[in-house]
Amino acid sequence: MFVLCCSKHSSIQRQLFRRCAAGEKSRMRVLALLALLGCLQLTAAGLPFRLRPRGPWRGSSGPRAQPELSQPAPLISQCKEMWRPTRLDHFSEANPSEFQQRYFVCDKHWREGGSVFFYVGNEADVLLYLNNTGLMWELAPKYNALLVFAEHRYYGQSKPFPAKQLRKNMEWLTSEQAMADYATLIWELREQLKDPDVPVIGFGGSYGGMLGTWFRCKYPHLVDGVIAGSAPIWTYKGERPPYDDGSFAKIVTQDASAEGGSAPACASNVREAWKALMHLGKTEEGRQTIAVALQLCEDSRLDGKADVRALRDWAASAWDYLAMGDYPWPSSYIVNGAQPPLPAFPVRAACEHLADRDLPDDPPALLRALRSAIGVFYNHTRDLECFSFKQGPNPETDEDADFWGYQFWPEPFDEKATIEGCKATWGVTPRPLWATIQWGGRRLEGCSNIVWSNGLLDPWSGGGVLQNITGAKDLVAVIIPEGAHHLDLMFSNPADPPSVCEARAVEEHYIAKWIREARGRPQPSLLQHGALLAAQ
Known part of the structure; x- marks a missing residue:
C-alpha cells in the first residue's frame, strides 16, 4: 500500500471566510480559506498551498440521490463556432500550407475593458473542455471575460488532412506547433478586440495544463498567467531528481x-x-x-x-x-x-x-x-x-x-521498446531528452505567473509540481488531498470537498492579481517613442 502524507501548516492561524464557488446550492456555503497573507508567506517560503481536508472526509456514505451538476445547459448555445487558417508548419518558410483550426468564442459576459479566458486545448474534441471547464464559466461574469476554447491540431475537427491521409502525415503533430497555433490566435484576438493589452489568462487541464505551462514560459507576452490543473510536466527523462515512474x-x-x-x-x-x-x-x-x-x-x-x-x-x-x-x-x-x-x-x-x-x-x-x-x-x-x-x-x-x-x-516507460514501437507504428524515432531540453525540466525559475494544482487521488500527480518554485514570481503549487484529475477546473458541485473550493479561491486570487498587473503595466511615453524612432 502507498500512503501520501499531507503536511499541515500550523503557522497559518489567520483565516478569512469566503463563499464556495458552488454558491447558494452548496451544502457548505461558507468555508475557511487560508489567509491571503499566509498564502503569500507560504509562496515566499517555497511551500505549496496544501489544502487540508476537514477531518476524515470521504464523501457521503450509503445510497443517496445524486446531485445535479450546477453548469448551465446547453453551454454551446452561448458560443460561436469559429474557424481560422493557421500554418501547417510555423517554423519553416519552405512549407506555406495552411489548414482550418476550430475554436469557440463565448462572449455573453464580455465587456470592453474585460479579460480573455483562453482554454489551451488538448487531446480531444474541444467541446469536451468547453462543456467541463466550469472554473472559466463561473468566473467569467465577475471579470467580464471573453471565453475562448481553442482546439488542438489533429484532434476534434481541426484535422490538417482528410481522415484517410491523416496517419501518413503526423509529423506536424507536436506541442510546439500546437502552441504556435494558439500564439497566432491570441495575437489575432487582440487585434480583433482592438485592445493589444487585454489581459489573457490561460486555463488547461492535464496535457492542456502542460501546454499552458510551456506556453506561459515561451510566450509570456501573449498570456499573462496560467492555471494548470493536473499537469504532469515532470515525467520526462533527464530531470533531476528523476521522475518516479512507479x-x-x-x-x-x-x-x-x-x-x-x-x-x-x-x-x-x-x-x-x-x-x-x-x-x-x-x-x-x-x-x-x-x-x-x-x-x-x-x-x-x-x-x-x-x-x-x-x-x-x-x-x-x-x-x-x-x-x-x-x-x-x-x-x-x-x-x-x-x-x-x-x-x-x-x-x-x-x-x-x-x-x-x-x-x-x-x-x-x-x-x-x-x-x-x-x-x-x-x-x-x-x-x-x-x-x-x-x-x-x-x-x-x-x-x-x-x-x-x-x-x-x-x-x-521502456525506452528501447518505445523507440522500436514508434518506428514500427509511426516510422519516427523519438528523442527521449527533448522535452527536458526544450522546456527546462525542473529548472523553471525563468518562468512566472503559473498556478499548478494537483489532486492526490490523481495518479498523474506523481509527475506534477507539488512544491512552489522559489526565486521566481508566482510559481505556486496547490495540493488538493481529495481531488482527482483537475477536479478544480470542473463546475462547482454540492458534493465537492472543501479543499477543492479553497483551491478555486486561491486560483481566483492569482487570476485577479494577474489581471490587475496586466492592466497596470506601464506604457511607453511619447518621449520614449521619439527616442526609439531617433535611434532607428
Whole structure:
C-alpha cells in the first residue's frame, strides 16, 4: 500500500471566510480559506498551498440521490463556432500550407475593458473542455471575460488532412506547433478586440495544463498567467531528481485501497487477479477459463501468452482511467463526454465487486469479479454483451489514445521498446531528452505567473509540481488531498470537498492579481517613442 502524507501548516492561524464557488446550492456555503497573507508567506517560503481536508472526509456514505451538476445547459448555445487558417508548419518558410483550426468564442459576459479566458486545448474534441471547464464559466461574469476554447491540431475537427491521409502525415503533430497555433490566435484576438493589452489568462487541464505551462514560459507576452490543473510536466527523462515512474501505479493502488476510501480487500484482490490471469494463460484450457470468466468476444481470442499480457494491460488501463476520473459526483469527462456518466467515486464503485477477501480462493470467481469491476469503465453504457480487449470504451477515446501514443509514450516507460514501437507504428524515432531540453525540466525559475494544482487521488500527480518554485514570481503549487484529475477546473458541485473550493479561491486570487498587473503595466511615453524612432 502507498500512503501520501499531507503536511499541515500550523503557522497559518489567520483565516478569512469566503463563499464556495458552488454558491447558494452548496451544502457548505461558507468555508475557511487560508489567509491571503499566509498564502503569500507560504509562496515566499517555497511551500505549496496544501489544502487540508476537514477531518476524515470521504464523501457521503450509503445510497443517496445524486446531485445535479450546477453548469448551465446547453453551454454551446452561448458560443460561436469559429474557424481560422493557421500554418501547417510555423517554423519553416519552405512549407506555406495552411489548414482550418476550430475554436469557440463565448462572449455573453464580455465587456470592453474585460479579460480573455483562453482554454489551451488538448487531446480531444474541444467541446469536451468547453462543456467541463466550469472554473472559466463561473468566473467569467465577475471579470467580464471573453471565453475562448481553442482546439488542438489533429484532434476534434481541426484535422490538417482528410481522415484517410491523416496517419501518413503526423509529423506536424507536436506541442510546439500546437502552441504556435494558439500564439497566432491570441495575437489575432487582440487585434480583433482592438485592445493589444487585454489581459489573457490561460486555463488547461492535464496535457492542456502542460501546454499552458510551456506556453506561459515561451510566450509570456501573449498570456499573462496560467492555471494548470493536473499537469504532469515532470515525467520526462533527464530531470533531476528523476521522475518516479512507479508513482502512477502507486497512486492507483492507493485509490483502490482503504486509504482511498475503497473496499480494503480491493487492491490485493486485483493483484491476485493479475497472477491468476498469467497462471491460467499458460495453457489452452486456462485461457478458455479466462475467456468465459471475462466474457470475451469472439474477436478477442487468447492464442498465447502475448494475448494474455495484452488482456492484462487492457484491464489495468480501466483502473488507470477510473483513478483519473475519481470525482465525487457522476461524470462523463473521462469517457470523452459519452453517456451515461461514470458513477461518483468510480474506483470505489469498481472495488465493491472485489470486496470479498475470499475471492482469490476461487480464480474463476475472482476473474468474474474483475470483469464486473472493469466494466464500470469499459461498459459504462451497460449495453455490452461481451468484452474486446482490442477496443476502448468508445471510438473517440480510442482515436485520442492512438494519437496520444504518437505524441507521448505510455507508462511504465521502456525506452528501447518505445523507440522500436514508434518506428514500427509511426516510422519516427523519438528523442527521449527533448522535452527536458526544450522546456527546462525542473529548472523553471525563468518562468512566472503559473498556478499548478494537483489532486492526490490523481495518479498523474506523481509527475506534477507539488512544491512552489522559489526565486521566481508566482510559481505556486496547490495540493488538493481529495481531488482527482483537475477536479478544480470542473463546475462547482454540492458534493465537492472543501479543499477543492479553497483551491478555486486561491486560483481566483492569482487570476485577479494577474489581471490587475496586466492592466497596470506601464506604457511607453511619447518621449520614449521619439527616442526609439531617433535611434532607428
